[in-house]
Amino acid sequence: MPYEPETMTFALAADGRKVHVDEVANGLACECVCLKCGGKLVGRHGDVRQHHFSHYLATDGVGCTETALHLAAKAVIQQEMRLILPQQLEGMGLQLRAEACFDSVSLEYRLGSGEEGTEIVADVYGHGAIDMVIEIAVHHPVDHEKAEKIRRLGLPAVEIVLTNSVSSLWDWETLRHAVVADPHRRHWINLPEPEPVADQKPLTTSALPSWEFNIRGARVVAHKLPFRNFSVWHSFDPDVREVVEGACRGRGWWQSKYRNWVVFDRFWPEVFAALLSADQQRN
Numbered sequence: 001m002p003y004e005p006e007t008m009t010f011a012l013a014a015d016g017r018k019v020h021v022d023e024v025a026n027g028l029a030c031e032c033v034c035l036k037c038g039g040k041l042v043g044r045h046g047d048v049r050q051h052h053f054s055h056y057l058a059t060d061g062v063g064c065t066e067t068a069l070h071l072a073a074k075a076v077i078q079q080e081m082r083l084i085l086p087q088q089l090e091g092m093g094l095q096l097r098a099e100a101c102f103d104s105v106s107l108e109y110r111l112g113s114g115e116e117g118t119e120i121v122a123d124v125y126g127h128g129a130i131d132m133v134i135e136i137a138v139h140h141p142v143d144h145e146k147a148e149k150i151r152r153l154g155l156p157a158v159e160i161v162l163t164n165s166v167s168s169l170w171d172w173e174t175l176r177h178a179v180v181a182d183p184h185r186r187h188w189i190n191l192p193e194p195e196p197v198a199d200q201k202p203l204t205t206s207a208l209p210s211w212e213f214n215i216r217g218a219r220v221v222a223h224k225l226p227f228r229n230f231s232v233w234h235s236f237d238p239d240v241r242e243v244v245e246g247a248c249r250g251r252g253w254w255q256s257k258y259r260n261w262v263v264f265d266r267f268w269p270e271v272f273a274a275l276l277s278a279d280q281q282r283n
C-alpha cells in the first residue's frame with residue numbers, strides 16, 4: 001500500500017480554481033483532481049479526522065500533497081500581492097519596509113544571465129519597489145546551489161517555510177497567515193548589503209562616475225556605487241519624484257535611510273536612458 005498521509009487539503013476544482021476541501025462537496029461529488037498528478041480525488045468530510053482529500057485510485061503519485069500545498073502557497077502570494085519581510089538582521093542597515101507590496105507577481109520566474117549553470121527558476125518573483133525572489137519550502141529548504149546562484153544575482157530573496165511540526169492541516173486562512181505574515185516562517189536567503197552612500201550631496205571629487213540631471217526644474221544626481229549598483233538621488237519635489245520613481249521602480253529598491261534609489265547594475269542602462277530623456281524634455 002502506498003503511504004497516504006491524508007494531509008492533502010487543496011485541489012483543483014472542475015471550474016479551474018484551487019480550492020480547499022471544505023469549499024467542495026463530500027466524496028466524489030467534489031469533482032476535484034490532484035494538483036500534481038491530475039488523479040481523481042475524493043473529498044473526505046468525516047467526523048473523526050480533519051477534512052482532507054484522498055486519491056480515488058490507490059495509484060497515488062509521490063509528493064502530491066506537497067505539490068498541492070506548494071501551488072496553493074504560490075496562489076496566496078498572487079492573490080495578496082504582498083509579503084511581510086523577515087526581520088532585518090542587526091546592523092545590516094538596509095531600510096526595507098516591513099512589508100513588500102508587489103505590482104505584479106510571476107510564478108516559476110526564470111532569472112539569470114542566460115549563461116549555462118547560472119540560471120534559476122524562482123518559485124515566485126515579486127515585482128515592485130523591491131524586486132525579490134520568494135522561495136517556498138514545503139519539504140526541503142532551498143538547496144545550497146540555488147541559494148548561491150540567488151546571492152550571485154544580488155537580489156533580495158526570502159524563503160517561506162511551510163514544514164509543519166504539528167499535525168493540523170492547512171486551510172486558506174492558516175496558509176495565508178503562514179505565507180504572508182508569520183515571522184517564524186520566513187528568513188532571508190539573501191539580503192543585499194547596503195551600499196555605502198556617504199552623503200546625499202554629489203561627490204564631485206569622487207573617482208567614481210556621477211551624473212547630474214535637470215528634470216522638471218529639479219536636480220537629480222546619480223552615482224556609480226563603489227562595489228556594484230548605482231544610486232539615484234533627487235531633490236524633494238513631487239514632480240521630479242514621479243519621474244525618478246517611474247524610472248527606478250522595479251529596477252532596484254528605495255533606500256529610505258539615504259533617501260535615494262539603488263538601481264541594480266543590469267538595469268542601469270535603461271534607468272540612465274529614462275533620466276536622460278526626461279532631462280532633455282526640459283522646457
Ligand SMILES: [Zn+2]
Nearest residue numbers: 034037061064
Ligand atoms: Zn496526486
